[in-house]
Amino acid sequence: MGRVFSGVQPTGNIHLGNYLGALKQFVELQDDNECIYCIVDLHAITVEQDPEELKEHILDVAALYIAIGIDPKKSIVFVQSTVPGHTELSWLLTCSSYTGELSRMTQFKDKGKGKESAPTGLFMYPVLMAADILLYDTDIVPVGIDQKQHIELTRDLCNRVNNKYGETFVLPEGRYLKEGAKIMALDDPTKKMSKSAENELSRISLLDDEAKIKKAIMRATTDSDGTIKFDQENKPGISNLMNIYTAFSDLSIEDIEKKYEGKGYGDFKKDLVEILVNGLAPIKQKFEEIRYSDELIEILKDGANRANAIAEKVVERTKKNMGVGLPR
Ligand code: TYM
DSSP states (O other): OOEEEEEEOOSSOOBHHHIIIIIHHHHHHTTTSEEEEEEOHHHHTTSOOOHHHHHHHHHHHHHHHHHTTOOTTTSEEEEGGGSTHHHHHHHHHHTTOOHHHHHTOHHHHHHTTTOSSOOHHHHHHHHHHHHHHHTTTOSEEEOOGGGHHHHHHHHHHHHHHHHHHSSOSOOOEEEOOTTTSOOBOSSOTTSBOOSSOSOGGGOOBTTOOHHHHHHHHHTOOOOSSOOOOOOTTTOHHHHHHHHHHHHTSSOOHHHHHHHTTTOOHHHHHHHHHHHHHHHHHHHHHHHHHHHTSHHHHHHHHHHHHHHHHHHHHHHHHHHHHHTOSSOO
């Protein structure tokens, strides 16, 4: 039994990469751990957002959390900005961070690329993420492999504060899946699937309809070799599709290779479309049921209260150890 924390940005539709890298783990972990799942709206505003759209996206992600099987009775589900400890701890950690280490974050380098001046929020992004995690005495952080550098920074900040001010934080560990850790773009398997890529066919969102799923899979980039073999390096396109296939079926990668021996990509892709359409149908149905309900708002309010009760104590402990505030 451990404490689990993770978050997803409410920016656009959640895609298969988010689901297979992170969200699927959220569900698996909730039976044996105390899980806290956050919708990180304060991270979303590190890039420009339309306020009206953002409001909707926050509830979309919340509804998707429930739709994929997160049980709000077992796990805490809440919106980051509704618990003040996130911003408070973020400042306390900022004072133990260095511009050098933050400049080395690849996400910052990618997003601020070529610009003389980048938004400060983008620069501070990883410190806020460290605050999210350390705020709950988190043991395990289920994420995709693209977050590894941020997790390592969180661990560095944790150790630094503990060494400087005495035992304050619990040292968290990232949890990455073998097969879903990095789902690649369908149109270009050398890039990761992302919410922001221009080509809609590069990703499949959890709420996409059958026609879109079919189009994206049937047009997915493979290779000219024509055999269904898992080889990430030389056959990244088909290997990526096999990763998706195995995650939505009972078949292992080896089973899939056997099943499609002597068959072509067309057969494989047709089956994959069916598997995905069937696999996503219950998620879509549950999403529709909960998205516009009062229940969803109640879940988020209750989640904020429960999260806040934990967070307050950790902020208080940190302030005390750092010597800020009134004498206790
Ligand atoms: P975000 O919203 O970009 O992505 C949510 C989760 O999806 C994973 N992911 C992927 N996994 C596999 N293949 C892909 N192509 C792919 N694309 C995205 C991400 O690794 C992530 O786990 N910084 C985080 C949000 C965050 C957070 C936190 C996470 C803020 N605070 C504290 C954990 C703990 C992010 O940008 O997620």
